Amino acid sequence: MHDIRIIRDNSEGFDAALGRRGLPAVAQSIVAIDERRKSAIASLQVLQEKRNALSKEVGQAKAARDEERAQALMAEVASLKEAMQEAEEAQKAAIAELDEVLAALPNTPLAEVPDGPDESANVVHHVFGTRREFDFAPRQHFELGEELRQMDFETAAKLSGSRFVVLKGHLARLERAIGQFMLDIHTQHNGYTEVNPPLLVHDDTMFGTAQLPKFRDDQFAVSDDKWLIPTAEVPLTNLVREIILPEGELPLRFAALTPCFRREAGAAGRDTRGMLRQHQFTKVELVSITTPETSRDEHERLLSCAEAVLKALDLHYRVVTLCTGDMGFASQKTYDIEVWLPGQQAYREISSCSVCGDFQARRMNARYRPDDEKTFGKGARFVHTLNGSGTAVGRALIAVMETWQNGDGSVTVPDALRSYMGGIERIEAIS
Known part of the structure; x- marks a missing residue:
């Protein structure tokens, strides 16, 4: 299994190493999958922070006995659940796809290994x-x-x-x-x-x-x-x-x-x-x-x-x-x-x-x-x-x-x- 950080930091070198095994360039497509994973994580984090902030406001509204505002805030918190679920599913899908792609790639050869097809x-x-x-x-x-x-x-x-x-x-x-x-x-x-x-x-x-x-x-x-x-x-x-x-x-x-x-x-x-x-x-x-x-x-x-x-x-x-x-x-x-x-x-x-x-x-x-x-x-x-x-x-x-x-x-x-x-x-x- 390969380290995604190495692929990100040295995409050309990674592709060149796999190219010695006769494989096409794949680093950019792998990085794109990882970008989707990171984007889903970031979106989920923003949604979680927003939910936490709203939940805190719900508590403040209830403490102030502002039931109308509390109910409105609770409805907004509930509406975030669907977006959070979608972000979680996107994150899981990107992780699964990344793992599948990385698991299918062979190890990269050391520099002294001779090149050749067979x-x-x-x-x-x-x-x-x-x-x-x-x-x-x-x-x-x-x-x-x-x-x-x-x-x-x-x-x-x-x-x-x-x-x-x-x-x-x-x-x-x-x-x-x-x-x-x-x-x-x-x-x-x-x-x-x-x-x-x-x-x-x-x-x-x-x-x-x-x-x-x-x-x-x-x-x-x-x-x-x-x-x-x-x-x-x-x-x-x-x-x-x-x-x-x-x-x-x-x-x-x-x-x-x-x-x-x-x-x-x-x-x-x-x-x-x-x-x-x-x-x-x-x-x-x-x-x-x-x-x-x-x-x-x-x-x-x-x-x-x-x-x-x-x-x-x-x-x-x-x-x-x-x-x-x-x-x-x-x-x-x-x-x-x-x-x-x-x-x-x-x-x-x-x-x-x-x-x-x-x-x-x-x-x-x-x-x-x-x-x-x-x-x-x-x-x-x-x-x-x-x-x-x-x-x-x-x-x-x-x-x-x-x-x-x-x-x-x-x-x-x-x-x-x-x-x-x-x-x-x-x-x-x-x-």
Whole structure:
């Protein structure tokens, strides 16, 4: 959500920032709505003052036993009620329209974010490792999984439809191991507090992180006011909703390993085979709550924490800075980590790390009280929020399978995961 004062004070700059996302100029129309809101407030205030003055005169007339004048004044007070009601309705309508318009606008990008219309304009930030060389043609994960008889898409389709999978045996255990391994790294080494959040949340919770109203069609609704979470970012970020924190408690860092649910409404025909794009998947999510002065550094830290997982699994990947046309609705700046999949011969996203500034905090009314009142004053300030995948468990499973596959179709378990697998070193076909 945007601050109307900033739009008023720097309309050209606001339009220019949204223009980098390919949006038309909107500042003047927003200011016009706000003018209507302010005008209605002013009119209501004048009417209230007039009513109060007349009411005082009614009292004076009654005290003077001038009943005729008192009745005339009371009639005038009554006539003001209709005008006051109209002013109140105009004020409410302008506020609702302003809120609706502001809620539909994405965050403005930071200056260093590259401009561009889509993923083709993303910029490689750095690369880790090298591609593994094979002396055989590497297979894709679904080919390996089906040959191992531990990845079943046909049965999943009978149970739930497309974009679901049934994992069995050691592959099911490997996915569980990857999730636990990631969560342990983040909580034991990276300073995140483990949280087990609800998987069902209210409308207001989804609004706070900007899944609603714009992305309603991408979500799974289970009732009039309950949604399955598309990511643990939603409940984790909303932990500070409608709270004023002391600055000394910041930064807050939360981590959760949860199922996630997405309709993939805009992905028709994309990644229809395999586990890359599913309606239900598991992910470790990282969320940070910081001050404005520290959020940029926290973004770099968040990225390094997500990278630590892939380094420990010895997976080749690259980090890209998303351009203005490819980054998310609530983001000011986003790094994507793209892991190399030998079976696909392509880099695919496995983590997205974003700094959102105070965009989500304004929607949630999440604030903190600064220690330095001389610099920032005595009022509360909005926190800055950050989120990132630490990482997507299913896609990590895909990367491990494709990277550490063997010519006979088996999969070598990376050293970092063997203690989570009970010492199993290789996954082979179920006989």
